Amino acid sequence: MPHLPAPPAELVSFLEGLPDPHILVYDRYRILAANGAYRRLFGTAGGAEGKTGFFVEKMVPLPVAAQPVPSAQGLIGRSPAFQKMLGLVARVAPSRAAVLLLGESGTGKELVAHAVHQGSLRARRALVPVDCSSMPEALFESELFGHEKGAFTGAAQARPGLVEAADGGTLFLDEVGDIPLPLQVKLLRLLETGTYRRVGSTELRHADLRVVSATHRNLRHMVAAGHFREDLYYRLSTFPIHLPPLRERQGDTALLARALLERVAPPPRALQLSGAALALLEAQPYPGNVRELRNLLERTALLCDGDSIGAEHVQQALACGLPPLAGAVAQGAGVLPVSVALAGLPRRRPLPDDEALRQAVAAHQGSRLALARRLGISERSLYRRLKTLGA
Structure with a gap:
């Protein structure tokens, strides 16, 4: 009998989160895994004692890569911390639960929000992002809930808001910790009752949507300080997911670097990272996480004239216009200073003015x-x- 592959952990986690009986099968109907509901119902041969039943199973193909090859635009990583996060995403995505994504800036919260939406029953409808940090308080309510004609100066016509655009889909509140306090109560009403009013209107409108929110702030501390409503916090954090920073994702920097390099230097240019360059990239603490890694790679690609990126190119990119960064790198836990990490490697002299x-x-x-x-x-x-x- 041929050896069966181990079922992907994220799919097993996904099955366990489903309330109805489900199994995961390989080719020729070989069962790899069954969720708890399936085991409880069909755990004994013939089903319930004294009954004979017929069952119809709906087969749904689940495309999973045979190897952990990073996708061009999706989530990339295979470290234990990253896989644990993906398992939580797979578990909560099919549900209606509100999801709160917690993590440092640059950890990919918007990508994870897209993954939650794509794994839900709302995937065919819109995912509507709301950048809560960039929206002026005076316009926030109008942008979120819409307004009627003449509701305020400049409102020449009625306009639907982002909540209406997300009806039937997912509303993604990015940097939810920046929502002004006066508007938090209106958002709470939307989450509790599914109702809202446009600015300048008395008509109560309904919206069927799921809310995924994200923040780099500590909302618990904000609640304690009176800067964030406690009841809204509990509404948003039905299922919190922590996104690990890049420094905790052992081995993922190499995967990310190769995939990001293809984006910042697309074909026909085919840049390769030398072993020394990759080692230096992996030695950085990345307080800006994946976003910082991408910026560093883009600078490095611009400083490289050939097809192979060496450690000297990475060193030059690290020092390029960012004098404080060298000190920050040297102070990272377990990270060698650039001068020590590159001992014995050829150095480029500073470019003349x-x-x-x-x-x-x-x-x-x-x-x-x-x-x-x-x-x-x-x-x-x-x-x-x-x-x-x-x-």
């Missing part, structure tokens, strides 16, 4: 290649600088 480059060109009698070597830069970089200067 425009005036120094003009003087070097005027004094140089040899070839441009020789000048580039003397300046410690590539010939291509030298040509670019000279073209910019018109020299």
